Structure formats: structure tokens, C-alpha cells
Amino acid sequence: MRKNIVAGNWKMNNDLKATKKLVKQIRKSIKKTDLKGTRVIVAPTFVNLITAVKGSKKSKLEVAAQNMHQANNGAFTGEVSAEMLKSVGVKTVILGHSERRAYFGETDALLAEKVNTALAHKLEVIFCFGEELADRKAGKEEAVVESQIKNALFHLEANAYKNIVLAYEPVWAIGTGETASPEQAQDMHAFIRKTLADTYGSEIADSISILYGGSVKPANAKEIFGKPDVDGGLIGGASLNANDFHAIVTAF
Ligand code: PGA
Secondary structure, eight states, X not given: OOOOEEEEEOOSOOOHHHHHHHHHHHHHHHHTSOOTTOEEEEEOOGGGHHHHHHHHTTSSEEEEESOOOSSSSSSOTTOOOHHHHHHTTOOEEEEOOHHHHHHSOOOXXXXXXXXHHHHHTTOEEEEEXXXXXXXXXXXXXXXXXXXXHHHHHTTSOXXXXXXXXXXXXXXXXXXXXXXXXXXXXXXXXXXHHHHHHHHHOHHHHHHSOEEEESSOOXXXXXXXXXXXXXXXXXXXXXXXXXXXXXXXXXXX
């Protein structure tokens, strides 16, 4: 059965000292909590992954990377490979975040390659996608989401999905303070699950965790996570504060 997940995407925030501190705070707060099976993940920037992995040892806190390169190794100055992530104890990678798509030109085709590489190295993938405001205004949000998922993932065999988590993040809700309503999130998540079921069958579709991302805060997490097809959240801004993050982790 699918798991509830709360993942903090720290983006380009938190230096070494701040990473140590926040990891320690989160570790401490989840130790005292009945997580009811909820997985808790943080994704610091590359240079602080080792510190975060060390700081979360022997705790329930997991560490993910925010990105990786599609090639196994080679002359790609400034890039980080799947093997490198594995070698420092990272088991999960976020791919396809809208900021990577918008600012770094990541396309569906490139993301399909990255997904393949990550899975080949036995990394779990948190795959992000979501429509822009103009798409939603034009009533095209389902078509956009469907094509993003199909283009990057639907070449995969069914058994690959045990290592994939989906994160629906409407671009208009990321970092804007504007959240999709719980109903909008539920409608889209149900659509995503149906799209998966149509191709891979309901067993796969029902077993995959689908996270919502976009201005999730302590004040709205409970309502959003309360929807049947929402299995947690990918949290940006609110994941930088230990108390806010903990309130979201315990919102189920
Ligand atoms: P936000 O970011 O929570 O700050 O809106 C979410 C994300 O980008 O994953």
C-alpha cells in the first residue's frame, strides 16, 4: 500500500551550519512523534548532502538530492551523477522540479533520461510536474499534466513504479502563497491516478504515492492531506523552519 510522505525541498537555502542545525531539529522532533508510517525526507543542496546523511543516521529522517545529471560520469563540469549520490548515502532524488524546467531548460525528454539513469542506479525518484497559470486559465491543466507524465515516465515497465513517487506542483502555487484548493488538488490527483491506471492497471495506480506541492503550510496541510488521493506534500518555504515542517509532518 502507498505511504504518506512529507518531503522538504530546501532549494538553494541553508549553508553548512544551518543544515546541521535544521537536520538536528527535525531529527529531534520526529523522534518524539508517532509518525504513523509517514516518511520524512529533506533535500538539501548537493554540498550539504553528506552532512545531512550523517546527521540523520539512526533516525527516521531520510535525505534526498534536488537534482542529478543523466550521464553516468564524464566531462560534465559542475554536474553530479547518480553514482556520486549513492556513494554518499543518498537514496532518493527529486527530478523535474518546475524551477529546473523553467530556469535550466529541463525538458520532458531530458527528464525521461534522468529518470532512467536514477532508476538504473536504484535511486528512488520523486518526479515533479504541474501546469502553469495560463494552462489552468485555458482549462488545459489535465492535458499538460498528462503529457508531462506520459513523456517522462510512460516508457517505463510497470515494476519501475515501486521506485517512483509523483509530486503534482502547479507552478502558480509554488512560492506564491497561493495554494491549490484541497478540491483542486484532489481532482488532479484522482486524474493522475486514473491516467496511470489506464496504462498500468489499478494495482500500480493505487500503490503510488502522489504528493501535492505549492505553498503547503501548517495552516492548510491538514485539509490538503485529508483528501483521499493526496499522499503528502513536497514542501518548499515551510520546510526551512523546523516547527512549521513538523506541524506539516504531523498533519495526517
Ligand atoms: P513552496 O515550494 O512550498 O515554497 O511553494 C514547493 C516546491 O517548490 O516544491
